[in-house]
Amino acid sequence: MMSQKMPEGCMVPRPMKIESVTDETYNVRTFRLRPTDGNGVEYHPGQFNMLYVFGVGEVPVTASSDPYQSDYLDHTIRAVGSVTNVMYKLKKEDFIMIRGPFGTTWPMENMKGKDVMVVGGGIGLNPLKSVIIGVAKKRSEYGKLFLLHGARTPQDLLFTRDYEDWRRIPNSEFLICVDAGDDEWKGNVGVVTTLFDRFKFDPDNTVALLCGPEVMMYFTAKELIKRGLPSSNLYLSMERHMKCGLGFCGHCQTGPFFVCKDGPIFTYDSIGKFFGVKQI
Amino acid sequence: MVAYVVSKDQLAALFDKVQALGYEMIAPTIENGVLRLGPMKSSKELAKNVATMQSPGKYHTEPSPLLFSFTHGPDSPKSFLYPAKRELWKMTVEDGGFDVKETSCEGDRMAFFGIKPCDLASIEVFDRTLMKGEYVDERYVNMRNKLAIIVANCIEPSGTCFCHSMGTGPKAKNGFDLSLTELSDGFLVEVGSKLGDQILSGFDKRPAEQDAIKEAESRLEAAEHKMGRTLVVTNLKERLYSNLESPAFKEIAKRCLGCANCTNECPTCFCSMYQDIPSLDGRSTQKQVTWDSCFTYQFAQVAGGHFRPELWARYRQWMIHKFAYWIDQFGVFGCVGCGRCITWCPVGIDVTESVKEAQKVQQQ
Numbered sequence: 033m034m035s036q037k038m039p040e041g042c043m044v045p046r047p048m049k050i051e052s053v054t055d056e057t058y059n060v061r062t063f064r065l066r067p068t069d070g071n072g073v074e075y076h077p078g079q080f081n082m083l084y085v086f087g088v089g090e091v092p093v094t095a096s097s098d099p100y101q102s103d104y105l106d107h108t109i110r111a112v113g114s115v116t117n118v119m120y121k122l123k124k125e126d127f128i129m130i131r132g133p134f135g136t137t138w139p140m141e142n143m144k145g146k147d148v149m150v151v152g153g154g155i156g157l158n159p160l161k162s163v164i165i166g167v168a169k170k171r172s173e174y175g176k177l178f179l180l181h182g183a184r185t186p187q188d189l190l191f192t193r194d195y196e197d198w199r200r201i202p203n204s205e206f207l208i209c210v211d212a213g214d215d216e217w218k219g220n221v222g223v224v225t226t227l228f229d230r231f232k233f234d235p236d237n238t239v240a241l242l243c244g245p246e247v248m249m250y251f252t253a254k255e256l257i258k259r260g261l262p263s264s265n266l267y268l269s270m271e272r273h274m275k276c277g278l279g280f281c282g283h284c285q286t287g288p289f290f291v292c293k294d295g296p297i298f299t300y301d302s303i304g305k306f307f308g309v310k311q312i
Numbered sequence: 313m314v315a316y317v318v319s320k321d322q323l324a325a326l327f328d329k330v331q332a333l334g335y336e337m338i339a340p341t342i343e344n345g346v347l348r349l350g351p352m353k354s355s356k357e358l359a360k361n362v363a364t365m366q367s368p369g370k371y372h373t374e375p376s377p378l379l380f381s382f383t384h385g386p387d388s389p390k391s392f393l394y395p396a397k398r399e400l401w402k403m404t405v406e407d408g409g410f411d412v413k414e415t416s417c418e419g420d421r422m423a424f425f426g427i428k429p430c431d432l433a434s435i436e437v438f439d440r441t442l443m444k445g446e447y448v449d450e451r452y453v454n455m456r457n458k459l460a461i462i463v464a465n466c467i468e469p470s471g472t473c474f475c476h477s478m479g480t481g482p483k484a485k486n487g488f489d490l491s492l493t494e495l496s497d498g499f500l501v502e503v504g505s506k507l508g509d510q511i512l513s514g515f516d517k518r519p520a521e522q523d524a525i526k527e528a529e530s531r532l533e534a535a536e537h538k539m540g541r542t543l544v545v546t547n548l549k550e551r552l553y554s555n556l557e558s559p560a561f562k563e564i565a566k567r568c569l570g571c572a573n574c575t576n577e578c579p580t581c582f583c584s585m586y587q588d589i590p591s592l593d594g595r596s597t598q599k600q601v602t603w604d605s606c607f608t609y610q611f612a613q614v615a616g617g618h619f620r621p622e623l624w625a626r627y628r629q630w631m632i633h634k635f636a637y638w639i640d641q642f643g644v645f646g647c648v649g650c651g652r653c654i655t656w657c658p659v660g661i662d663v664t665e666s667v668k669e670a671q672k673v674q675q676q
């Protein structure tokens with residue numbers, strides 16, 4: 033039988049102090065959180081934390097910070113629900129508490145030596161940012177980096193302050209598009225799959241990481257498979273309602289999977305067959 | 313397995329003996345015409361000579377010549393091992409920080425006296441969910457490890473029972489301390505553990521003779537054929553996986569109220585809600601865990617959308633979870649065949665029929 037005790041930090045949230053707040057878009061902010069107990073943070077790209085606001089509630093969010101340091105966590109929040117609307121208004125020196133990290137990770141090790149394609153739809157770029165930072169920091173360990181980001185409007189493009197740095201990552205291609213442009217928009221218009229005609233990749237040597245609305249991931253996965261990418265090299269990060277992060281509350285179930293502990297990162301091989309099933 | 317015969321008038325004494333070992337007794341009693349499972353102070357409250365009459369959406373009790381061979385009511389061990397409401401921790405604002413107190417997960421030693429084989433099986437299903445994975449529910453583990461189980465085998469199944477199909481009854485095979493099978497004269501008592509031995513030590517009993525063992529066997533074999541419901545479970549997981557999009561779910565959902573009675577009654581349903589209960593002055597809050605149900609509208613809703621907005625998809629989630637997903641998750645069915653979800657469904661939806669319908673419609 034496995035251990036009969038819960039690992040530390042699984043049930044009771046740990047206070048973190050907000051060190052800085054950065055506006056990303058009109059409704060997205062990044063909070064840099066530092067532990068108040070003097071200990072570091074442990075986290076692998078793709079894993080999520082349950083972020084807790086005192087007296088309000090918890091939400092599962094993947095960190096967006098540099099995975100090669102353990103002093104702080106960056107968490108990027110869009111104000112959409114009852115918890116995130118409160119969290120969004122928190123200020124420097126306020127507290128956000130965390131439980132975690134939970135769940136599976138992006139395949140940082142398995143990607144070594146391969147080309148890496150990162151496709152983020154909207155706020156879905158958030159869980160991929162630590163991959164971009166990680167690949168850029170250990171540039172020689174990975175092949176070419178393809179960075180694709182689609183958003184609804186130019187105002188919804190995420191992490192725009194980082195684009196200059198990302199464009200300078202050696203051996204990389206960075207493409208963005210929006211569903212609907214405005215008068216000033218000169219870039220690509222269309223869903224993210226329309227970007228695939230604008231560059232070439234080697235399907236036999238590429239690992240693709242997707243995160244975004246399920247319909248976006250569904251069509252992106254289909255397009256990549258059509259272009260020869262093996263489904264075993266296709267990874268995606270799933271979103272579901274979560275209460276516990278431990279596989280007890282049942283809310284995140286998708287087919288036979290608990291997204292919290294079997295995911296949130298899945299290979300398309302495993303979860304793909306449930307993708308087209310309505311309201312699974 | 314060592315077996316004895318105990319006379320029928322010793323039933324209360326057996327209860328008293330377990331109680332005297334320091335256990336909080338959880339046992340069946342009759343309350344407002346319904347068999348309830350709950351904490352019991354005195355063996356005088358034990359339900360006796362009743363039968364539970366169950367059919368889809370219907371339940372009542374009747375007098376029975378059998379002393380202690382009724383099936384069950386709405387309560388199952390889940391209510392005590394994984395209560396409907398409990399506190400995880402309490403947090404208070406302090407100068408420059410927070411003070412957190414985890415709620416104690418200590419509790420009295422409990423003895424289930426007279427639960428049924430299906431309910432015993434449900435505890436084993438729960439073990440897989442809460443104490444055999446990467447994470448454990450410490451309160452559950454705590455209660456579970458000091459539990460005493462006296463199971464009463466079923467010789468008179470109810471009209472909604474199908475434990476024989478699910479392989480969990482009518483006879484409990486293991487996992488108990490003592491098992492009782494009612495005979496025409498007395499009970500056959502089988503010993504399943506050291507604690508069982510301890511309970512029977514010094515107790516008025518005689519070694520079971522072949523006749524008693526044979527009578528118990530034949531009564532339990534007869535019970536296998538008296539199940540009110542049946543279900544073919546061979547390759548059921550595979551058959552359901554290939555019918556995920558069966559139109560039957562939409563038909564069933566026309567009758568389903570989405571009331572969540574089935575998941576509350578189910579002895580293995582574990583889904584729960586974690587919520588904050590803040591104090592009025594805003595200085596403290598407690599984290600509360602309550603039972604939840606995959607039938608509620610909000611269950612799979614997120615701020616950005618809804619994964620199961622329609623009731624048919626929520627019925628499918630529950631049914632496929634029980635008979636297919638559960639096997640992939642925990643290695644067993646999530647259904648023990650107790651039939652409670654059929655009996656306590658206000659509109660009498662019969663899960664054994666639903667499982668059949670989900671496969672049938674697709675083939676046409």
